[in-house]
Amino acid sequence: MKIASKQPISKVTEGSIVSPQGYSAAGLHTKVKRKRNDLGVLYSEVPAEAAAVYTLNQIIAAPLLVTKESIAKEGKIQAVVINSGNANACMGKQGYLDAETMKKSVSKRFSIQDHLVAVASTGVIGEKMPMDKIIPGIDSITPKKTNQAAYDFNESILTTDTCMKSTCYETYIDGKKITMGGSAKGSGMIAPNMATMLGFITTDANISHPHLQTALRDITNETFNRITVDGDTSTNDMVLVMANGLAENKPLSPTHQEWETFKQLLKQVCEELAIMIAKDGEGATKLIEVKVKGAISSADAGKCAKTVVGSDLVKTMVYGSDPNWGRLMMAIGRSGITLDPHTIDIAIGPYALLSKSEPANYSEKLLSQYLDNEKVEININLNMGNGSGKAWGCDLTYDYVRINASYRT
Structure with a gap:
């Protein structure tokens, strides 16, 4: 070999x-x-x-x-x-x-x-x-x-x-x-x-x-x-x-x-x-990168990351710079992967939002300012295993509707 x-x-x-x-x-x-x-x-x-x-x-x-x-x-x-x-x-x-x-x-x-x-x-x-x-x-x-x-x-x-x-x-x-x-x-x-x-x-x-x-x-x-x-x-x-x-x-x-x-x-x-x-998503103003680790497998991590970055509610949250982390938990929960709802860590950029599924102390003002950036990183640790994965998407804006409402004209 x-x-x-x-x-x-x-x-x-x-x-x-x-x-x-x-x-x-x-x-x-x-x-x-x-x-x-x-x-x-x-x-x-x-x-x-x-x-x-x-x-x-x-x-x-x-x-x-x-x-x-x-x-x-x-x-x-x-x-x-x-x-x-x-x-x-x-x-x-x-x-x-x-x-x-x-x-x-x-x-x-x-x-x-x-x-x-x-x-x-x-x-x-x-x-x-x-x-x-x-x-x-x-x-x-x-x-x-x-x-x-x-x-x-x-x-x-x-x-x-x-x-x-x-x-x-x-x-x-x-x-x-x-x-x-x-x-x-x-x-x-x-x-x-x-x-x-x-x-x-x-x-x-x-x-x-x-x-x-x-x-x-x-x-x-x-x-x-x-x-x-x-x-x-x-x-x-x-x-x-x-x-x-x-x-x-x-x-x-x-x-x-x-x-x-x-x-x-x-x-x-x-x-x-x-x-x-x-x-370069239609009408997009921000790139979203979701990183997941601690999954049972890398396949699960990738599936979770794709679900989160593809959620319209997560995408509009990022567009509006609204740190509504409940939308992240919703997307994780419906991803269909193996998880323990009591062991999840979530951070947006440098700001920890959840630790072992318990709300963390953070400045909503500073987090909202971070969400104004052109690139937003969402980090999720499921604390279940060694699987990791990433996915990429963009925010969902009013311009997406405008562009596609007149695509042929």
């Missing part, structure tokens, strides 16, 4: 989704949306091992069906095409045909096999795809390996997002520099049930499809599955990872001594993107 090693992981300050070897990207405006880029392409100069996780909504948009079929063929992807402004969801047979047409158009544009193309769409559900705009865009788009190209791609995938979500990290495995970049979108219709968002991750690491899929599935449960904005799970959401092997490290697997280094690299990218999404 090999001894596990763990190399340091560093953030690449000016890095992006095109920073790993062999990747390029592009984004342009096809007028599907009134303004901003709405069509993007991500391209690897060689076929890349691919892994993906998808929405758990039983109604799945056509682009995801097409992407699943592509990856199932060989476990590889070389190009991804994504449009925003139209979800191509709930459009019946025509929706599937349109997604297939997008796939074949990209295949032709870059002279690659059909099954090496993934398709993603995001936007309004139930409207016909404007293929008269999409296809000319695909025919003219030219990926490049520049910061501007990455910026254009990042912009092309946004809907109600108020900011782009991008990150990049690097480490060394087998003496080879391994770089991983990520780009994501997500602001509304976000629930802790898979990854209600679109996320694209690129790396030059050498790893096969099965092991990459295992790593992504495990890490999704600790990152994208731990965010919520409004409790709704979309029809279109997916996280896709591409690994083209150009770093030329030895093939990664659970028996490789640097397997944990790779998983930590992937977790760092996924967690940062997940937090960005939670922070």
Whole structure:
């Protein structure tokens, strides 16, 4: 059995989704949306091992069906095409045909096999795809390996997002520099049930499809599955990872001594993107981070954290800077985990509210001032075991209603 090693992981300050070897990207405006880029392409100069996780909504948009079929063929992807402004969801047979047409158009544009193309769409559900705009865009788009190209791609995938979500990290495995970049979108219709968002991750690491899929599935449960904005799970959401092997490290697997280094690299990218999404919730003014320890298991801790951060009453409590900790106890109690109602500690920021389920002395004025911060930390100790977990969300504001009441207009 090999001894596990763990190399340091560093953030690449000016890095992006095109920073790993062999990747390029592009984004342009096809007028599907009134303004901003709405069509993007991500391209690897060689076929890349691919892994993906998808929405758990039983109604799945056509682009995801097409992407699943592509990856199932060989476990590889070389190009991804994504449009925003139209979800191509709930459009019946025509929706599937349109997604297939997008796939074949990209295949032709870059002279690659059909099954090496993934398709993603995001936007309004139930409207016909404007293929008269999409296809000319695909025919003219030219990926490049520049910061501007990455910026254009990042912009092309946004809907109600108020900011782009991008990150990049690097480490060394087998003496080879391994770089991983990520780009994501997500602001509304976000629930802790898979990854209600679109996320694209690129790396030059050498790893096969099965092991990459295992790593992504495990890490999704600790990152994208731990965010919520409004409790709704979309029809279109997916996280896709591409690994083209150009770093030329030895093939990664659970028996490789640097397997944990790779998983930590992937977790760092996924967690940062997940937090960005939670922070950018529609109408949000504050990021909420819930940390739970002392649970019977880490699964219980994660479930408890997700329940608390997803509670509308907790979210409005944070928005109003109202230290009504009874809402926290309510959410903990309905989380469905094993607990003892007499052993719970709760703190918001540095202020202890409960000790062994008994109210603590604290300054309501100071606690209310703390709740005015852009990031609010809620710490819960169940005092039952060694399980720990985290979840992220945002406050619920009047603007959330305003944004979604006029989403199509």
